[in-house]
Amino acid sequence: MDSLGSNSRDAVSSREGVLSDERMPDKRALEDAACAISFCLDNKFNEAEELLKPWRRKKHGWLKTVANAFTGRKLEEYTSEELHSELVHAECLLLRALLSFIQDENLVSFIKGGLKIRSCFQSYKSFWSMINSGRTTGANDDPEFISGTQMGLGAFNLMVSLLPGRILKILEFIGFSGNRSFGMDQLLTASVTDTLRAPLCSIGILNFDLLITHILGIGDGDIERCETILDRCLRDHPKGAIFLFLSGRAKFLRGFVDEATSLYNESVDAQSQWTQLHHLCYWELIWSHSVKGDWENAAHFSDLTYQKSRWSKTTCLYQKAAFLSMLRDPGEPVDDLVIEMMREVPKHKQRIAGKSIPVEKFAIHKAEKCLAQGNRLMLPGLEILYVWNGFTVLAQCPGLLESVLCKLDAALQYLRSDSSSRTGYLDDLCLVQLLRGICLRDQVKFSDAEECLLDVIKRHKQLTFDPYLAPFAEMELGMLYVKMQQPDKARKQLISARSNYTNFLLESRLHFRVHSALAQLDESEPDRSH
Structure with a gap:
């Protein structure tokens, strides 16, 4: 990528003359795009913008797309330029889908935009079929087109694999599918190629394992894999703010909180744009x-x-x-x-x-x-x-976990001496017991943890302010049974958390976590289903 970057930097001043040609020179365009990505990963955002400015011109490729649709041309008949145009168009729709996925935990906008997003997904499936057709199409020997297709298919499969069953059924009805292993394999394969999208695939993997699985799941991302990728990325971009940030996140999930803090601060100091x-x-x-x-x-x-x-x-x-x-x-x-x-x-x-x-x-x-x-x-x-899944990090830090448990024990002692008739008393008691149960579970005090969580569940009809505590306690009890290697009890408890409660705060978040936990159980017991 550095060699591509040097070629592009030398040629920036002459770009206007090059662009007067009717066709975009694919090799030069890829070189400049690769160089711009490298600039961004090294915090040189102004340089990246200046490099790409000459390419910013009005094109009418969408007219060709419409014409192709009406004339019934097959993808195999597209020129290389037309195929890459279709790929870039699909990537724009993919970004839109990702934004919908991130901004709306209820996924209302994701589902409302399902038909547009579906057309994007179907484009990637068509690209993939063409690449694997066995026929010489010009696409199956184009590494840039292949890696772009892998990036799109990989991202879609990872996104959809996270969705709870009730949402997944809607999306399957309009043609989606989600296979986490397949999606991750595609991104991993593309991330080690010498192509334009390789670093973007690496960033996608890192974000999925280090962030998304912890916000919309049970935090079961592969941190070791991320550390390997980060070592490679930081060798190429040692001061890259995005990689310093993600490295900090990996340290945080490992329980190295002070190192994570230093890396976050280093990322802030690395750039100001x-x-x-x-x-x-x-x-x-x-x-x-x-x-x-x-x-x-x-x-x-x-x-x-x-x-x-x-x-x-x-x-x-x-x-x-x-x-x-x-x-x-x-x-x-x-x-x-x-x-x-x-x-x-x-x-x-x-x-x-x-x-x-x-x-x-x-x-x-x-x-x-x-x-x-x-x-x-x-x-x-x-x-x-707890709402942001921070107790998974406390589990990696025995000293900090013990400190939190001491604070919870003090709160429990206060509540037992307090008036049980005051407003919100039982809700406060159940919150403390829920968090104590999680801490005790992470200290491998399974019997005590179970007692705390069952105490919350049995009071679910008495909760006035915070009925969400009962279904979350059921979910955590299911995770306790997973740790106790009692998969049948775990599955029963997780399904109860998902099915027996409605209209409570953070309901979507619980459904995401239960879905991830059940998927993890299914992997360990492939013959079972829920």
Whole structure:
């Protein structure tokens, strides 16, 4: 890629003359695109933009696409340029699908845009059939076209493989399919080729294993695989901000929290142009400080995200208030500054595709609960850490896990001495027991963990503010049985969590996690189904 980059840099000044030609010179275009990607990975965003500016001209390739559709031309009859145009068009639709997938946890916009996204998926399937047809088509010996097809098919299969069954049935009806192993194999194969999209495939794998599986699953990404990829990427781009950030994420998931914090800060310092990556680092710094119980710094980075990004103001403001609340003893009313934040939280809510954002609904509910029960919340910082799957990291840090368990034990002692008649008492008790059950499970104290989680489940009809605690306790009990190597009990509990509760906060998030846990059980017991 470096050799491609040097050729392109030498030729930037003469590009306008080259582009007067009617046909885009494929080799030169690929060289410049590869060089631009390399620039971006080295934080040279202005240079990448300048290199690509001369290529920014109006083309009418879409007219050819429409004409091809009406004349019935087969893909095998397309020229190389036309095939690559179709591939780029499919990639634009793929990016749209990815944005829908990320921004809307309920996937309403993903399903509403299903037909457009389906046309993209079908394009990739057609490309793949042509590549594997055995006929000489000009595509099956074009490494750039092959790797582009692998990237699209891989990304789609990984996305769809995460979807809960109720959503997957809708998508299968309109022609989608999702195979996680196949999708990952395609990205891995393309990531080690000497092609334009190889680094993009590497980034896709890293994001899936290090981020997406932890937000929309049970955190079962392959960290060792990611570390191998990151070693390779950092050799080529040692100061690349995106790879420093992802390396920090890998360290964090391993439980090396201080190393992760240093890498996030290094990523921020590495460049100043791509501020959105700074916001990702601030977001991750929230959690690296939270797991250590450094609530002041967790609140500081929540505030930075609130002030500087265009992300959910509701979520960021609530998180700041929740972390500041952790500076007081359990059950103690929060101060006036936090009360004002809680009142402000609902004013920033957004809607996507006409629907509320699930995590915003959660934040608003908790803020209103705080105000309704005398300006107090029970351990809201630990609760929000759990919501974002942060307890999986605590499991890697025995000292930090023990510290959190001590805090939960102190809260339990307070609750047992408190009046059981006050508003929200049982909800607070069940939250503490849920989190204690998770900590005890991770300390391999299975009997004690089971007792805590069953205590929450049996009280599900008594919960007034937070009925979501019962289905999440059922899910965590299922995960406990997985650790105890009792797959039948695990499967029964997970299906109960998915099927026996409706209309509770974070319902979609629970369905994603249950789906991932059941898929993991299916891999270990291929003859079983759910």
